[in-house]
Amino acid sequence: KRENSNLRVYEDNQVKSAHIDHFDDMILCYTCKKFMHSVRTIGEVIGKAESYVSDTFIFWRVTELIRNGKISYRGNLGFMRELEIKKNNR
Numbered sequence: 001k002r003e004n005s006n007l008r009v010y011e012d013n014q015v016k017s018a019h020i021d022h023f024d025d026m027i028l029c030y031t032c033k034k035f036m037h038s039v040r041t042i043g044e045v046i047g048k049a050e051s052y053v054s055d056t057f058i059f060w061r062v063t064e065l066i067r068n069g070k071i072s073y074r075g076n077l078g079f080m081r082e083l084e085i086k087k088n089n090r
Contacts, residue, residue, distance in 0.1 A: 004017070005017030005018060005019070005020075006020055007019065007020050007022055009022060009050075009051040009053075010050075010051035010052065011050055011051055021061070021064075023045060023049065023053060023057075023058060023061055024061055024064075024065060026045050026048065026049065027041060027045055027058065027061055027062060027065060027071075028065070028070060028071075028087060030044040030045055030048070031071055031085055031086065031087040032086060032087065033086055033087050033089065034086055035072075035074060035084040035085065035086045036084060036085065036086070037081070037083070037084055038059065038062055038073075038080050038081075038083040038084065038085045039055075039080055039081055041062065041085060042055050042058045042059055042062065042080060043055075045058050046058065055080070059080045062080075062083075062085060063077065066085070069088060070087070070088055071085050071086065071087060071088060072085065072086050072087075072088055073085050073086075
């Protein structure tokens with residue numbers, strides 16, 4: 001059976017289909033409860049992920065988590081280097 005997914009990850013020496021929010025829990029794990037630069041979180045996720053993932057993809061997921069109310073931000077939402085984020089208290 002062929003899987004059809006927009007995201008592929010490399011795990012256990014195989015390329016596997018994954019849900020688009022595959023890295024969201026990891027993003028939330030490395031996002032503090034106090035404001036910090038988003039590049040810090042993005043770098044932590046890239047460094048700890050078992051498979052290759054780009055900073056652009058993780059930044060997009062951060063913006064989706066902001067839209068979903070799981071992360072708050074201040075600064076310029078269009079530039080990861082000008083954005084500070086924090087985990088919402090939920």
